[in-house]
Amino acid sequence: MEAIFALFVLLGLGASAGTFIIRNLYYICQPNEVLIFAGPTRKLAGDRQVGYRLVKGGSSLRVPLLERALQMDLSNMIIDLKVSNAYSKGGIPLMVEGVANIKVAGEELAIHNAIERLLGKSRDEIEQMAKETLEGNLRGVLASLTPEQVNEDKMAFAKSLLDEAEDDLVKLGLVLDTLKIQNISDNVHYLDSIGRKQQADLQRDARIAEASAKSQSAIQTAENQKITALSRIERDLGIARADAERRITDALTKRDAVVAEAEAEIAAELARIQAEVPVQQERIKQVEQQLQADVIAPAEANCKKAISQAQGAAASIIEDGKARAQGTLRLAESWKSAGSSARDIFLLQQLEPLLQILTESIPSVEVDNVTVVDSANGTGATRTAAFIEQLRQTTGIDLATAVKRFSEGSSPEIPEIIED
Structure with missing residues (x-):
């Protein structure tokens, strides 16, 4: 029992220790943050030594008693910029409004600057620091540009501001993602006068362009009319030529057609006659064959049959005659050998069949x-x-x-x- 109790105690202690480790020593870094474990000194590239280690994405365990876990948010921060009475090149005070998106740098080198300068500061403090830095850079860029340059090419102005502010923000450990200039104005209406002058120039140019376009249009219209008239004349000439050629072609075609039709009729008649000749020849052959089959062949067959029958009858008569002659000779010989009783024997031999015939008839x-x-x-x-x-x-x-x-x-x- 004591062993079982001790085992349960050990299992309880192990579970408590695991829970303690998970809650206090195991840290999971989110994608939009970086974990800083402050503690032993570490050496970076360039023989630079720092007293912390970084974890960006993933998870890690904190060494108890030797390290302390800190967190830095890398999510985006939106800063509204508004600069008043910022003198441009030429001494004209301007008012610029814009919006900037910044964040704490998450890459090497810049992130070390952010850790050294921004670790432990709130987001409001970081946004205020970035805003003041950007406004100072904005005033510096405006001082190098004329109002016309600022107003005419806002993209170039924003690019100049980005180039100007990038080095200062990197030193702070910040990154400027985007910068948009929303509005540029002034209290002395200098930009309005520039706009009116530009509008007047545009109207002048428009009227000049309109007059030039009208003159060009009139010239082009006259040229088009001339081209149209010439085209119409050429078209009429072409139609007349085509009509004349068509009539000539029709006449030649009709002549050729009549000749071809006559030749075709003659050729067809000739072909028909030529085709009829073999037909008639075949018909003659057919009649001859039919006559041969219906008249000549039966006649020849009947003739051969009659000859065969006649030959058969003649042969029968001949053989019968020969047989009768032989019989008569034998009868005469028998008659001579029989002597005086030959007549009685002959009569008696012939009497029985004769009587049978007579009785039947x-x-x-x-x-x-x-x-x-x-x-x-x-x-x-x-x-x-x-x-x-x-x-x-x-x-x-x-x-x-x-x-x-x-x-x-x-x-x-x-x-x-x-x-x-």
């Missing part, structure tokens, strides 16, 4: 006579005779007579069968 047959032959128990000749009789009775074909005629060399008469 004759839908109904009227029976006038019926002959019954026993073909079941008879011989081959008996069955043949029965069949021939049946054929004669049903179709009217006398097969025996037909075979007889065929053997004798005449063609048998076969009833004509018409197919629908």
